[in-house]
Amino acid sequence: MVANLSTVTKIETDTWVRATWEEFLRVAYNPVYLQGRSYYDLGHMRIEMAALGSSHGHDNALLSIILTLFTTLKKIRVQQFLNTSFRREGLQECQPDCAFYIGDDFKVLPRGNSPIDVDLVGAPSLIIEIGASSINDDLGRKRVLYERLGVREYWAVDVAVAEVFAFSVAEGRSGRIEVSEVLSGLAMATVEEALRRGWQEDDAAIGQWLMELFV
Incomplete structure (x- = not known):
């Protein structure tokens, strides 16, 4: 409503x-x-304004580890932003959990404390939202927002069950995918397994498992 x-x-x-x-x-x-x-x-x-608990915070950290290790070992250019505002003046603004510019085409964004101007530098290649109580909105209105913003890929992560709903976005429409297109070869099953391991294992153990998997 x-x-x-x-x-x-x-x-x-x-x-x-x-x-x-x-x-x-x-x-x-x-x-x-x-x-x-x-x-x-x-x-x-x-x-x-809802409080963000340990599940949200740890999954956010693990996703950063997963993507950092994958892009480093696969030698993929990337610039990552956490909890950063992106704006199309007068039209849109968002503050996703994670955002990534990926590939050879982007220019490293300058430092500053103002929202990132999407009309000036382009939309992130990948945006990730992590939710528990907000997961329905992450899959609904926010998904539409990011389609219109111009991202190439969007993930909504349900922390309660470690499920990743990944979508490829093209021409303002999105469809679910099981393997990332902006991070070629990274399967959502791998991301989900890493998140589930985070329920019982420490980050270093998960990182070691991922490195053995990615090399």
Whole structure:
């Protein structure tokens, strides 16, 4: 259900609320909501304030390890961003858990504290959202947001069961895949196995297993 921003005195968080771009900026950068993550698309905004527990945090860290090892051992150019805002001025903004520019075509992005301008540097090749309570939204409205943003691939990770829903995106539409296309040869089954190992093994043991697998 979508609420109307003009009818509420306190913004309902962790849901989509109807808003203009100006209203989104006013709310998202209000000190009350700065600790949250902000999304805007198709005239609606979402501020996520739900606490992030150990499952979310560790899966986020493991995904970074998995992709860093894979790209390093396969000698794939990559630049990674965690919890970073991406913006198309007046149209879209998102703050995914992980984002990656991959391949030979991108230029290393300059440092700075402003949202990354997608119109200027292009959309990330791969975006990953990690969710438990938010997984339905990750598979729904956020998936549409990233299709429109122009990413080439999108993963939604359900931390409760270590399942990765991976989608290839082309011409504003997405379809599920079992092997990454932007990271050729990386199977979702491998990513899921690494996440499940994280329930009982330490990161170094998982990293060693991955290196033996990737070389």
